C-alpha cells in the first residue's frame with residue numbers, strides 16, 4: 657500500500673493507472689477507521705481497479721473547535737486496517753496541502769434548501785466545509801467513483817448536489833450502514849461513549865427500528881411521536897431531532913405514499929452527538 661502526503665506525488669502515481677484505462681475509486685475519511693469504513697473499501701473493489709482512501713480531519717467542517725480538537729487520530733491503527741483491507745493507496749495530507757495559505761478562502765455553493773435542515777440546522781456551515789474538502793479531494797484524485805456511508809445520509813445528498821453543481825463525471829455510491837451486533841451504527845465517535853452512554857446509545861437504532869417495524873400500522877404523526885417517546889426519561893440522552901422525511905428534500909414527509917422515505921435521528925448521548933437513520937422506502 658502506497659502512502660502519499662502531497663497532491664503531486666499522488667497524481668504522479670495515479671497517472672499511469674489512468675493511462676491504462678483503470679478505474680479509480682476514492683474513499684474519503686477522517687480516519688479513526690472502523691469496520692464501516694472497511695466495508696466502503698470492500699465495496700469500492702467491486703467498482704474500481706484501484707482504491708485510494710484519504711485520511712484528513714477537515715477543519716472547515718467542524719462547527720465546534722473542541723470537537724475538532726478531540727477528534728480521534730489513531731493513525732497507526734488506521735494504516736494497519738487499510739493495509740489488511742486491500743486498499744491500494746492512502747492520501748494523508750497536512751492541512752497546508754489542502755488549504756494553502758495563499759489560497760482564496762471563499763467557498764460557497766448552492767446545495768439546495770436541504771443544506772439548512774436537520775444536521776445543517778445544528779451545525780451551521782457544516783456542509784459547505786464537507787463539500788469544499790470533498791471537491792478538493794476529487795480534484796486531487798479525479799476518481800471514477802466515490803464511496804460514502806449511508807449513516808451520514810444528509811452528507812451523501814449534499815455531495816451529490818455538489819457533484820451535480822460542478823457537473824463532475826463521478827458516480828457517488830452510498831454504502832449501507834454497518835452496525836454493532838446490538839444495533840448501534842458504527843461511528844468514529846463511539847469511542848467517546850462511556851459504558852452507560854454505550855447502553856443508552858441503543859435508543860437510536862431501537863426507535864428507528866420501531867418505525868420500520870410499525871410503518872404500516874400507524875400514521876406518520878403517530879410513528880414519530882412513539883419514536884420520540886423512546887427518548888423521554890433516559891438520563892444523559894438529549895434528542896435533537898427525530899423525523900420521517902423525504903429522502904430527496906429532507907423535508908418532513910407529508911404522506912406515507914411518498915417514494916423516498918427515511919427516518920433520521922440525532923441525539924446527544926452523554927457528551928457525544930450521534931446520528932443514525934433507516935431507509936423506509938427508496
Ligand code: PAF
Nearest residue numbers: 684685686714786789808
Ligand atoms: O464523512 C466523513 O468522514 C467526512 O465528512 C468526509 C466525507 C471525509 C469529508 O471530510
